[in-house]
Structures are given as C-alpha cells and as structure tokens.
Amino acid sequence: MLGAGRRAPAGGWRTATVREVDRPTPRTVRLRLEVPDRLDHLAGQHYVVRLTAEDGYRAQRSYSLASSPGDPLVELLVERLDDGEVSSYLADVVEVGDELQVRGPIGGWFVWEGDAPALLVGGGTGVVPFVSMLRTAAELGRTELLRVAVSTRTRAELPYLAELEAAGAVVLTTREPSGIRPAGRLTAADLVPLWEPGQDVFVCGSTPFAESATRVLTGLGVPEPAIRVERFGPSGTSG
Amino acid sequence: MAGPTRGFLGRRRERDPRLPPGQYDAGTDWPVLTAEPTPRITPETWSITVDGRVEQPTTWSWDEAHALPRSEYRGDIHCVTTWSKFGTWFAGISVDSLLDVARPTAEAAYVMAGSKTGYTTNLPLADVTGGKAWIVWEYEGGPLPIEHGGPVRLLVPHLYFWKSAKWITRLTLMQRDQPGFWEQNGYHDRGDPWLEQRYQGD
Numbered sequence: 083m084l085g086a087g088r089r090a091p092a093g094g095w096r097t098a099t100v101r102e103v104d105r106p107t108p109r110t111v112r113l114r115l116e117v118p119d120r121l122d123h124l125a126g127q128h129y130v131v132r133l134t135a136e137d138g139y140r141a142q143r144s145y146s147l148a149s150s151p152g153d154p155l156v157e158l159l160v161e162r163l164d165d166g167e168v169s170s171y172l173a174d175v176v177e178v179g180d181e182l183q184v185r186g187p188i189g190g191w192f193v194w195e196g197d198a199p200a201l202l203v204g205g206g207t208g209v210v211p212f213v214s215m216l217r218t219a220a221e222l223g224r225t226e227l228l229r230v231a232v233s234t235r236t237r238a239e240l241p242y243l244a245e246l247e248a249a250g251a252v253v254l255t256t257r258e259p260s261g262i263r264p265a266g267r268l269t270a271a272d273l274v275p276l277w278e279p280g281q282d283v284f285v286c287g288s289t290p291f292a293e294s295a296t297r298v299l300t301g302l303g304v305p306e307p308a309i310r311v312e313r314f315g316p317s318g319t320s321g
Numbered sequence: 322m323a324g325p326t327r328g329f330l331g332r333r334r335e336r337d338p339r340l341p342p343g344q345y346d347a348g349t350d351w352p353v354l355t356a357e358p359t360p361r362i363t364p365e366t367w368s369i370t371v372d373g374r375v376e377q378p379t380t381w382s383w384d385e386a387h388a389l390p391r392s393e394y395r396g397d398i399h400c401v402t403t404w405s406k407f408g409t410w411f412a413g414i415s416v417d418s419l420l421d422v423a424r425p426t427a428e429a430a431y432v433m434a435g436s437k438t439g440y441t442t443n444l445p446l447a448d449v450t451g452g453k454a455w456i457v458w459e460y461e462g463g464p465l466p467i468e469h470g471g472p473v474r475l476l477v478p479h480l481y482f483w484k485s486a487k488w489i490t491r492l493t494l495m496q497r498d499q500p501g502f503w504e505q506n507g508y509h510d511r512g513d514p515w516l517e518q519r520y521q522g523d
Contacts, residue, residue, distance in 0.1 A: 094522065097323055133331070134325045135325060135326070136325045139336070141345065142343055143402075167331065171329050175327075180326075181323075183323050183326070185520070189506055190506035191502070191503075191506050192356070289468070307439075310356060311355060311358060313352075313353055
C-alpha cells in the first residue's frame with residue numbers, strides 16, 4: 083500500500099556547470115555538476131536534465147543522483163543508450179565547463195531519510211540511488227542501517243563496483259560466475275541473509291529486474307507495503 | 322529561458338504535431354513506471370466504487386461494470402517522463418457511465434482516483450466528464466496487461482499518464498482539491514502535457 087507522500091524538497095530550474103566527467107564503465111558516464119543556489123536533496127531523489135537545440139527543440143530526461151546531500155557537487159550517473167537522444171549527448175559531447183539546465187531535486191517516494199533500516203536491491207545502473215543512500219549513511223554515521231544486494235551482468239559493467247563492495251554490498255553476476263556463487267539471477271537465497279523484518283525495501287532497476295526482484299522479496303515474506311520500486315525502461319526514463 | 326545547450330542537435334528536426342512539448346515518440350515501446358509491487362487482482366475480487374460528493378454512492382462488480390455501455394479510446398498517450406505513444410486503442414466504459422448513476426452533487430469539483438495498491442491521483446472533475454475519461458480493461462483488442470494496470474485502469478489520455486491510475490478501484494468526488502501520490506511528491510496537480518505541467522509550479 084502506498085502511504086502518504088513525504089515532505090521532500092523540490093527545486094526549480096538551475097544552470098549547472100559541469101565540473102567533472104568520467105566514464106566508470108564503457109556504457110556509462112559520470113557527471114559532477116556545480117548547481118548554484120541548490121536545494122539539498124534526500125538520498126534517492128532525482129534531477130531532470132534539459133537540453134535545448136539552436137532552434138529551440140528541447141529534450142529532457144530524469145536521472146537519479148549518486149551524490150549525498152553533503153557533497154558540494156551533484157553527481158549523476160548516465161547509462162548511454164544506443165538510441166538515447168539525451169544519454170548519448172551526455173556521454174559523448176559534454177565536457178568540463180559546459181552548462182546544463184537542470185531541475186531538482188524531484189520525487190519524494192523513493193527516498194531514504196537516513197533513520198530507518200533498509201534493504202536495497204539494485205540491478206545494473208539501478209544502483210545509482212543506492213550509492214547516494216550509502217554515502218548519506220556514511221555522512222550520518224549510520225552505515226549499519228543499510229544492507230545492499232546488487233545484480234549485474236558482469237562485474238566490469240557495474241558502475242561504483244568498488245564503492246559498493248567497500249560498503250558491504252553483495253554483488254551477484256548473471257553472466258559470469260563470481261567468487262560467491264555461479265552465474266544466475268537474484269534468488270531468495272541471495273536475500274535471506276540480508277532481509278530483516280522491519281526494513282524498508284528499495285528495488286531499482288529495469289522493469290524485468292524490478293518485477294523479478296519484487297516477486298523474490300514477497301516470496302520471502304517481505305510485506306508488499308514495505309517495498310518501494312523504481313523502474314527504468316528501454317526508453318531511458320526513470321522516476 | 323536559458324539559451325541552447327552547446328553541441329546538442331537533437332534526434333529529429335521534423336516535429337510531429339501530435340507530440341506535446343518536451344516529449345518524444347516511444348514507437349512500439351510502452352515503458353512501465355510504477356512505484357510499488359505489481360498487485361495480482363482477479364476479476365472476481367475487483368470492483369469499482371464511486372463515492373464522496375455524490376447523491377448515490379455506488380459499487381460495481383466486474384460483471385456489473387461490463388454490463389455498462391462499451392466505450393473506446395483511440396489516440397495518443399503521454400507520460401511525464403517524456404515518452405508519448407501514438408495511436409493506442411483502449412476499451413472499457415466511459416467514466417460518465419458511472420457518474421450518471423452516482424450523480425455528483427453540486428459542490429463536487431475534484432476527483433481522487435484510488436488504486437488497489439493505495440496509489441492515488443487527483444483530477445478536476447471536468448477532466449473526467451464529457452467523454453474525456455474511461456475505465457478500461459482492454460488494450461489493442463486483448464486484456465489489459467497487468468504491468469500496465471490490468472485488469473482495470475483509469476484512462477485520462479489528455480493528461481500526463483500518471484493521472485490514469487493503474488488497478489483503479491475507487492473514484493471519490495471532492496469539493497476541494499487534494500494532492501494524490503505523485504502530486505504530494507512534487508508533480509503537478511493537473512498535468513496537461515500541452516502546457517507541460519510536469520511539476521508543481523509549472
């Protein structure tokens with residue numbers, strides 16, 4: 083059951099300046115932006131990036147933040163989609179010093195407020211909001227509240243791999259064996275050691291991942307009202 | 322309004338007139354966007370209730386709803402996450418058919434649509450009357466897929482698609498507007514794609 087919304091901050095349009103650009107994996111780009119007059123976000127919220135062509139044509143997409151509220155810059159992790167009008171621009175064209183129109187933070191449902199135990203279950207680039215939650219927990223000195231399971235095709239394709247593992251995340255691989263198990267999709271056995279009654283559960287990933295992960299969770303006895311889901315589709319949208 | 326983004330060309334120069342500002346054509350794709358686990362609802366346990374500011378609060382079972390006059394929508398849908406889908410075909414009943422029975426009172430001005438999952442979304446009453454909104458259980462001639470709100474969802478295609486509540490079970494008529502789920506979370510109270518009313522304050 084979806085509860086009442088939280089009183090989450092919601093910001094207006096700003097002109098951000100790109101301060102750092104790197105490519106953690108072949109298909110992703112990490113952008114760190116300076117956003118003037120920025121409203122602090124909650125871990126799990128997203129920003130909208132709006133691009134405008136010379137003739138006024140505009141395109142905008144939502145991206146989850148990886149940064150914590152205490153980070154002086156806002157960090158987005160963008161997966162480059164083959165036909166991605168916005169993601170290919172962000173991955174291939176953007177340089178340090180460029181200005182981007184952004185709006186945020188947005189969203190008050192898929193947020194972790196830093197005070198409740200939570201299980202985070204991410205697929206692929208669905209880990210991005212969880213990186214924000216882990217960094218926020220570290221800032222607050224509450225890292226014991228979070229348990230993380232991540233599913234990725236291969237370790238090489240997972241952004242934030244080292245950071246996630248350093249924070250204790252269990253990383254499962256679907257296309258290659260890992261040290262802890264053979265290749266395969268997320269199962270109940272993977273989550274049993276992480277799940278505790280009373281946790282909020284956050285699931286983020288592609289629609290097939292989100293469907294399968296929520297089924298595994300409810301099969302384990304996790305009550306549906308405890309589960310929050312954020313999906314992104316082949317169209318490169320999230321939120 | 323800020324100027325152009327350096328080096329951004331965009332996907333196409335020919336703008337399809339069916340596309341509201343800031344939207345793109347998703348083609349055959351139909352992304353799934355929900356905030357909660359997909360509920361399993363059987364037709365036998367589904368019902369829809371119209372209550373609140375009405376003369377005759379009424380609940381219809383699956384069979385009773387299906388006995389109302391069939392009504393179809395053929396046209397476009399628009400999601401706030403910027404995809405639009407052209408030429409969809411949904412079938413079910415008109416929301417007018419339900420309101421004709423429940424009879425909104427004179428002060429009814431808004432509707433809160435509610436889902437089995439607890440999802441809510443608010444709409445002006447005028448946006449769901451006069452042949453502008455449907456309760457649908459068919460998509461492209463087959464049962465509405467569960468991930469797209471099946472067995473039954475609300476359809477208000479002239480507004481952003483989060484207003485078209487999946488797994489609809491209730492329409493509560495209200496005198497004053499109240500924010501629903503996404504509306505409490507920063508999204509616009511009306512959500513007209515042609516006015517690009519995405520977020521509060523747009």
